[in-house]
Amino acid sequence: MAQSEITLTGRKRPLEKLIKLALFLASVLAIFVTIGIVLSMAFETWQFFQRVSVTEFLFGLEWSPQTAIRADQVGSSGSFGAVPLITGTLLISAIAMAVAAPTGLISAIYLSEYASARVRGWAKPLLEMLAGIPSVVYGFFAALVVAPFIRMTGGQLGLEVASESALAAGLVMGVMIVPLISSLSDDVLNAVPNALREASLGMGATRAETIKKVIVPAAIPGIAGSFLLAASAAIGETMIVVMAAGLAANLTANPLEAVTTVTAQIVALLTGDQEFDSAKTLSAFALGLLLFATTLMLNMIAMRIVNKYREQYD
Amino acid sequence: MTKLFTSAEAHLKARHRSEWRFRWLGRLAILFSLGFLAIMLVSITLLGKGALSRAEIALTVDLTEASTLEDVNAKKTLRNALFATFPEVTSRGEKRALLKLLSPDSGYELARQIEANPALLGQSPTLWFTASDDIDQYTKGAVDITQPENRRQLKDTTLGWVQALESRGALRSVFNTAFFTSGDSREPELAGIFSALVGSILSLTVCFALSFPLGIMAALYLEEFSKKSRWSDFIEVNINNLAAVPSIVFGLLGMAVFLNTFGLPRSSPLVGGMVLALMTLPTIIIASRAALRSVPPSIREAALGMGATGVQTTFHHVLPLALPGMLTGAIVGMARALGETAPLIMIGMVAFIVDVPNGFTDAATSLPVQIFLWADSPERGFLEKTSAAILVLLGLLIVMNLVAIVLRKKFERRF
Amino acid sequence: MSKDPIITARDVNVFYGDKQALNGISLDVPRHKVTSLIGPSGCGKSTFLRSINRMNDLVDICRVEGDIKIEGKNIYDKDVDVVALRAHVGMVFQKPNPFPKSIFENVIYGPKIHGLIKSKSDAEEIVEKSLRRAGLWKEVADRLQEPGTSLSGGQQQRLCIARAIAVQPSIILMDEPASALDPIATAVIEELIDELRAKYTIIIVTHSMQQAARVSQRTAFFHMGDLVEAGPTKELFTTPKDERTQNYISGRIG
Ligand SMILES: Nc1ncnc2c1ncn2[C@@H]1O[C@H](COP(=O)(O)OP(=O)(O)OP(=O)(O)O)[C@@H](O)[C@H]1O
Ligand SMILES: [Mg+2]
Numbered sequence: 013m014a015q016s017e018i019t020l021t022g023r024k025r026p027l028e029k030l031i032k033l034a035l036f037l038a039s040v041l042a043i044f045v046t047i048g049i050v051l052s053m054a055f056e057t058w059q060f061f062q063r064v065s066v067t068e069f070l071f072g073l074e075w076s077p078q079t080a081i082r083a084d085q086v087g088s089s090g091s092f093g094a095v096p097l098i099t100g101t102l103l104i105s106a107i108a109m110a111v112a113a114p115t116g117l118i119s120a121i122y123l124s125e126y127a128s129a130r131v132r133g134w135a136k137p138l139l140e141m142l143a144g145i146p147s148v149v150y151g152f153f154a155a156l157v158v159a160p161f162i163r164m165t166g167g168q169l170g171l172e173v174a175s176e177s178a179l180a181a182g183l184v185m186g187v188m189i190v191p192l193i194s195s196l197s198d199d200v201l202n203a204v205p206n207a208l209r210e211a212s213l214g215m216g217a218t219r220a221e222t223i224k225k226v227i228v229p230a231a232i233p234g235i236a237g238s239f240l241l242a243a244s245a246a247i248g249e250t251m252i253v254v255m256a257a258g259l260a261a262n263l264t265a266n267p268l269e270a271v272t273t274v275t276a277q278i279v280a281l282l283t284g285d286q287e288f289d290s291a292k293t294l295s296a297f298a299l300g301l302l303l304f305a306t307t308l309m310l311n312m313i314a315m316r317i318v319n320k321y322r323e324q325y326d
Numbered sequence: 327m328t329k330l331f332t333s334a335e336a337h338l339k340a341r342h343r344s345e346w347r348f349r350w351l352g353r354l355a356i357l358f359s360l361g362f363l364a365i366m367l368v369s370i371t372l373l374g375k376g377a378l379s380r381a382e383i384a385l386t387v388d389l390t391e392a393s394t395l396e397d398v399n400a401k402k403t404l405r406n407a408l409f410a411t412f413p414e415v416t417s418r419g420e421k422r423a424l425l426k427l428l429s430p431d432s433g434y435e436l437a438r439q440i441e442a443n444p445a446l447l448g449q450s451p452t453l454w455f456t457a458s459d460d461i462d463q464y465t466k467g468a469v470d471i472t473q474p475e476n477r478r479q480l481k482d483t484t485l486g487w488v489q490a491l492e493s494r495g496a497l498r499s500v501f502n503t504a505f506f507t508s509g510d511s512r513e514p515e516l517a518g519i520f521s522a523l524v525g526s527i528l529s530l531t532v533c534f535a536l537s538f539p540l541g542i543m544a545a546l547y548l549e550e551f552s553k554k555s556r557w558s559d560f561i562e563v564n565i566n567n568l569a570a571v572p573s574i575v576f577g578l579l580g581m582a583v584f585l586n587t588f589g590l591p592r593s594s595p596l597v598g599g600m601v602l603a604l605m606t607l608p609t610i611i612i613a614s615r616a617a618l619r620s621v622p623p624s625i626r627e628a629a630l631g632m633g634a635t636g637v638q639t640t641f642h643h644v645l646p647l648a649l650p651g652m653l654t655g656a657i658v659g660m661a662r663a664l665g666e667t668a669p670l671i672m673i674g675m676v677a678f679i680v681d682v683p684n685g686f687t688d689a690a691t692s693l694p695v696q697i698f699l700w701a702d703s704p705e706r707g708f709l710e711k712t713s714a715a716i717l718v719l720l721g722l723l724i725v726m727n728l729v730a731i732v733l734r735k736k737f738e739r740r741f
Numbered sequence: 742m743s744k745d746p747i748i749t750a751r752d753v754n755v756f757y758g759d760k761q762a763l764n765g766i767s768l769d770v771p772r773h774k775v776t777s778l779i780g781p782s783g784c785g786k787s788t789f790l791r792s793i794n795r796m797n798d799l800v801d802i803c804r805v806e807g808d809i810k811i812e813g814k815n816i817y818d819k820d821v822d823v824v825a826l827r828a829h830v831g832m833v834f835q836k837p838n839p840f841p842k843s844i845f846e847n848v849i850y851g852p853k854i855h856g857l858i859k860s861k862s863d864a865e866e867i868v869e870k871s872l873r874r875a876g877l878w879k880e881v882a883d884r885l886q887e888p889g890t891s892l893s894g895g896q897q898q899r900l901c902i903a904r905a906i907a908v909q910p911s912i913i914l915m916d917e918p919a920s921a922l923d924p925i926a927t928a929v930i931e932e933l934i935d936e937l938r939a940k941y942t943i944i945i946v947t948h949s950m951q952q953a954a955r956v957s958q959r960t961a962f963f964h965m966g967d968l969v970e971a972g973p974t975k976e977l978f979t980t981p982k983d984e985r986t987q988n989y990i991s992g993r994i995g
Binding site for chain 1: 794796799801823824825826827828829831832834836838839840841842850851854855901904905908
């Protein structure tokens with residue numbers, strides 16, 4: 013101790029202090045980004061609500077943001093009811109989840125409980141490849157192949173299918189988020205103690221019974237967390253819906269019709285020429301804030317559930 | 327007693343059947359996803375392979391009158407060459423159609439060829455020129471000539487000329503280098519991915535230069551210097567949440583802050599890279615922390631025990647050991663950033679970019695945005711360009727991920 | 742050896758990959774008695790126990806040779822259904838492993854999957870009977886809906902025993918069932934094992950020679966994958982025939 017006192021008085025090490033401060037600031041950047049997101053969008057959103065009432069935005073059933081050609085034009089402000097966008101987003105996300113939840117969970121079960129090490133070795137990376145492919149590729153494929161295919165098949169069955177149906181976008185999005193669910197669920201299933209597996213099998217339960225009645229129930233919280241994360245990804249997904257879902261703000265629950273989504277509208281509102289202060293431009297930020305708040309909430313809940321679950325089996 | 331432990335019982339048989347069904351359900355689930363992947367990749371490959379070739383037409387051009395490049399009126403020379411090849415064409419309408427055999431840029435091609443070989447001047451050489459999109463598609467077999475004339479782009483008269491050229495050996499298919507070396511164009515036969523590729527590289531450079539050092543610094547602070555507290559928990563939750571924020575929200579942030587508040591140049595790789603950096607940062611921090619955690623504490627103890635300060639220990643001993651892991655994480659993050667489209671659209675990188683961007687503040691686009699733009703074009707020629715651009719993008723992603731895997735394997739468990 | 746054994750093992754070799762864990766084990770297990778398997782750590786006790794209800798099938802690299810007959814039927818025959826086998830040969834593990842479900846659900850799980858339950862009153866009857874037999878009924882009668890994991894370690898282990906006997910097996914295998922428990926809970930389990938002997942054949946692996954002496958009528962001593970000797974417990978402990986047994990029980994090896 014005596015020795016170190018000498019060095020301490022000998023050198024102040026201001027550089028070290030500076031370095032530590034720099035490291036600290038870098039870690040705080042994440043908080044600034046979050047604050048930046050909230051503030052920038054909150055500011056524009058507040059301006060938007062000067063022009064359009066909150067109730068119209070949240071409960072209005074009609075979405076048609078016109079740009080005024082002349083400022084004094086009648087009806088230049090358009091209507092900004094976000095309900096069709098929200099229902100459209102939910103419809104497509106629900107279709108995606110209807111594809112991804114069973115596929116992802118059952119794939120995870122097969123990989124963690126049945127597959128040999130060899131099958132696992134190639135099937136898992138291939139599945140994860142689905143998550144590595146950029147969404148613009150899925151969007152292209154959805155618009156070019158899947159949507160016409162569904163339209164044609166529907167036509168043969170005598171169904172009226174829109175060329176940009178919610179079903180096509182949702183289906184393709186579902187495949188894209190399969191690996192999100194399967195890899196997280198796989199971790200979660202692997203965390204279930206082997207003792208439970210042995211207990212059940214040791215009583216003469218088949219593997220399927222063990223999985224359905226013991227392992228999956230024990231892993232439910234983690235699985236639910238993975239579903240929530242996937243749902244959040246579906247809600248925030250942009251390129252697939254921009255390319256395959258279109259811009260028709262229909263208020264419908266029919267998956268064969270065209271709907272639009274929050275993200276697709278944000279892109280549509282902010283591409284091309286815009287005056288920065290018009291209600292049309294500002295509405296994109298209000299939609300952005302809505303999107304951010306929703307996905308943030310889903311993620312927080314999901315992460316809390318998953319962490320709780322992890323602690324349980326630590 | 328002989329039936330002991332056998333599955334003779336009906337109840338047991340039913341249970342085994344259900345076991346069997348469940349196992350097959352698992353296989354089907356995996357096959358469904360992988361089948362989709364296979365169909366998608368195969369169909370895009372089939373569509374995209376056409377972009378690798380390009381049709382050219384041979385024309386004998388009359389340069390006898392010209393002694394310098396300036397003397398040559400490229401357009402007129404080509405027109406005369408076409409009329410000379412098909413002397414039977416006389417009507418105005420047909421003449422106009424005849425000119426459409428060539429791609430609109432063929433004038434420049436003539437100039438370039440003369441420039442490369444001035445000996446052509448004063449001669450009447452036979453040279454090759456890029457054919458127009460319709461003819462390009464015809465040579466690739468994409469035009470169904472059994473269809474009635476009014477249902478296809480390529481009309482019968484033009485078809486007759488093309489077949490005449492073909493029988494004379496004046497129509498050929500060559501490797502389409504232009505696809506890799508030129509920028510966007512309104513004409514599908516001339517459009518290339520080079521400027522988009524450069525835009526992507528510039529954006530990723532900015533993204534890497536910002537997010538890698540910042541990510542490492544944040545990770546170092548959180549793993550090596552911060553004490554576990556509410557504050558560090560808060561930072562951690564923040565980082566985890568940022569990792570799951572939809573990318574389009576980052577685009578909105580970039581638009582509101584970088585463009586409108588700071589006034590940075592719209593459509594530029596600088597702003598694009600900054601937005602991508604914010605998106606990639608959480609990924610890099612999380613990977614870097616994992617890399618730091620894998621450095622055994624004994625190394626820290628050894629350094630600290632010799633009287634090194636915390637900062638010295640970290641920078642001399644811990645960081646070098648963790649760096650390969652951090653780099654692996656960064657490459658994976660970069661690969662994701664390379665595929666990002668929506669946030670770049672938000673900050674205006676959707677422009678029609680013909681020229682190769684020269685710097686970080688020039689207007690640029692990126693490979694995935696180029697794909698998005700082409701995907702919207704109705705011409706069949708763009709369909710194959712889009713698919714080919716996707717293949718290039720996927721190829722780059724595979725290479726990046728392979729590099730990450732090799733790096734991980736190489737530096738795995740060295741201590 | 743005893744007449745009419747319920748289990749007869751002949752020349753059982755077990756391999757994990759290339760490594761042989763059991764070398765030609767031949768052992769008869771008498772009906773309605775407690776047989777204990779003792780021996781130093783790693784000698785193959787658990788391996789032998791787990792070959793009796795084919796839990797070793799779950800280990801990919803594990804291979805079993807030789808005959809293990811239960812009621813005269815070789816359980817490694819092709820037509821043997823492991824699910825049916827395990828319903829007859831229950832197992833209790835070293836660490837209590839109740840399912841993260843209610844006490845009631847834990848006990849009823851086995852009967853349910855084996856289709857032994859026709860009505861709600863059936864279920865209640867089986868749960869009560871099994872818990873009574875496992876000596877746990879009094880302690881949990883008014884909290885059957887609470888999670889099994891909320892019980893103490895000793896109670897959890899008795900719940901696992903109740904869960905095993907609810908399937909009405911004829912044989913129960915126990916792998917160090919009391920090693921994770923304190924002395925009092927251990928005493929309760931030992932008493933329980935003694936009572937269960939009336940209806941079930943029990944094989945127990947234990948590291949405690951006192952425990953083997955207290956609960957079992959027969960003992961088999963394993964050493965490095967060999968069955969060194971087996972016989973009535975008293976005889977084995979007082980007049981061991983083999984030197985290795987002698988050394989082990991006097992504390993010189995293991
Ligand atoms: N799953 C396995 N894979 C490979 N080897 C194994 C496996 N299980 C057991 N072994 C090996 O088989 C041998 C016998 O192990 P076993 O678990 O039967 O010993 P044990 O007598 O039960 O020991 P303990 O008293 O410590 O529980 C040991 O050498 C062990 O390493
Ligand atoms: Mg053991």
